[in-house]
Amino acid sequence: SKKSQKMSQQQQQQPNAEESVFNRRFVAIGDVVLLKQRHGNTKTVRVTSADGTVQTVGGLLKFSDLIGRRYGSRLVTKRGFVRLLPLVPELWARALPHRTQILYPPDTCLIVAQLDLRPGRIVLEAGTGSAAFTHCLARTVMPTGRVLTFDFHAERAATAQRELTEHSLQRWAVCEHRDVCQLGFPAGSNADAVFLDLPQPWLTVPSLPACLRPGARFGSFSPCVQQAERTAAALRECRRFTDLIGMECHQRRYSLQPRSLPSADLGPEDDGNDAASAPAPEDDKEAPGKSTASVSKEASSLPLRVAATEPAYEQPCHSGFLLFATFYGPAE
Ligand SMILES: C[S@@+](CC[C@H](N)C(=O)[O-])C[C@H]1O[C@@H](n2cnc3c(N)ncnc32)[C@H](O)[C@@H]1O
Known part of the structure; x- marks a missing residue:
């Protein structure tokens, strides 16, 4: 109902005494809000009253538009948007x-x-x-x-x-x-x-x-x-x-990238076992192209898909x- 909507809006405008300063969910009067603007530029603003305003790269913002909004949300400005971030030490x-x-x-x-x-x-x-x-x-x-x-x-x-x-x-x-x-x-x-x-x-x-x-x-x-x-x-x-x-x-940062690695051509398969490398008796032979050697050669010619990690270039x-x-x- 409209009445309960208004009540919850009023609650959001007042900081909740139980919430830690670093753990606010909604912007309230008295909060210090970090406005993340274009190019990672961050502007800090203290929301002193509902009537105040703040100038951002994308245009003027009214405090009344910030109050009651959820932290983390995006607020559209005249020329872009800002992200509302809470004051946390990091x-x-x-x-x-x-x-x-x-x-x-x-x-x-x-x-x-x-x-x-x-x-x-x-x-x-x-x-x-x-x-x-x-x-x-x-x-x-x-x-x-x-x-x-x-x-x-x-x-x-x-x-x-x-x-x-x-x-x-x-x-x-x-x-x-x-x-x-x-x-x-x-x-x-x-x-x-x-x-x-x-x-x-x-x-x-x-x-x-x-x-x-x-x-x-x-x-x-x-x-x-x-x-x-x-x-x-x-x-x-x-x-x-x-x-x-x-x-x-x-x-030290690592970048995690999908990579295709060509398989090495190791030549005809030879496991060094004389009995195995000796020609198979006639009735043991499978159809041409189905021999163990040719199957493994086929598989080894496929590129290998791996998730590779590599250190970032900076020292x-x-x-x-x-x-x-x-x-x-x-x-x-
Ligand atoms: C590198 S800063 C500390 C930065 C701080 N850890 C931070 O994260 O913002 C060093 C500070 O030590 C203060 N300082 C240096 N000698 C001091 C002393 N004998 N007693 C008290 N403070 C001192 C300086 O004035 C300076 O503000």
């Missing part, structure tokens, strides 16, 4: 305004797994940078966990905190302005994990025993192997860490050196 990493280098999904997936992160975990992070990884961390620890992230660049820290609030993530991720190499992480955090993506991670190590719970996981990302070596040395010197491992994440490379370790607990 898509956000492609759309965000870069203030620094950021971490990308091949590394972030590995880090989240290695740090044993899950809902309810307390995580310390530095530096925040463009907060790309902070979004990933927040999604992993919600709804009961928390991320405390630090950056010594005041403007960057303020921008990250503003962005986290705009994305309705402030309950799960808080960014503070702090130099963690000079001041360390706040003592007494009793965190389940710490992750470092900054130039001198080794300088933070002496502060870690006071802010991690026994069994907590340590992780760091460094672009140069010398940084990873210095951090590993600091962890050993601290004597409170075990299971120290270094890793690199290589991503596979890694993005950085990862270090992981487990914290024993503070000294007795």
Whole structure:
């Protein structure tokens, strides 16, 4: 009926409190929507009210046309269309305004797994940078966990905190302005994990025993192997860490193509068995063209259809050196 249609439309306009920020099904007022335009270009827009508008490559869009639409759907514009995508960390990493280098999904997936992160975990992070990884961390620890992230660049820290609030993530991720190499992480955090993506991670190590719970996981990302070596040395010197491992994440693409392979002509069949290769007695012989040799020759002349994999042409490379370790607990 018209009444129930109107009710469901109204429900779709209000964000469902039970839905995770990263798991919205319909666009609602207050959402940050990623508009995928032509040529893979993505525009980010916050739907502030029903009256607003947004300019896209294909023309002006009214917010009222976005509200209530299902994420993933296509919206026709004057000169083309846009695809409505939700704010999820992997898509956000492609759309965000870069203030620094950021971490990308091949590394972030590995880090989240290695740090044993899950809902309810307390995580310390530095530096925040463009907060790309902070979004990933927040999604992993919600709804009961928390991320405390630090950056010594005041403007960057303020921008990250503003962005986290705009994305309705402030309950799960808080960014503070702090130099963690000079001041360390706040003592007494009793965190389940710490992750470092900054130039001198080794300088933070002496502060870690006071802010991690026994069994907590340590992780760091460094672009140069010398940084990873210095951090590993600091962890050993601290004597409170075990299971120290270094890793690199290589991503290598394969293309899967159907191929026809010509069969090799191996000449007349000869299995080396003298008895078999000897002429068959007259009454054993089959009709001409039906001999075993001629049948197998016929089959072998057919091209072979296979699904072939081949590595992509670009040189596979890694993005950085990862270090992981487990914290024993503070000294007795
Ligand atoms: C490469 S960025 C981190 C990027 C982040 N992982 C992301 O995915 O967006 C490194 C950040 O560390 C910050 N930084 C460097 N030294 C720091 C320190 N001693 N304390 C806190 N932050 C620091 C820098 O300001 C910079 O923003």
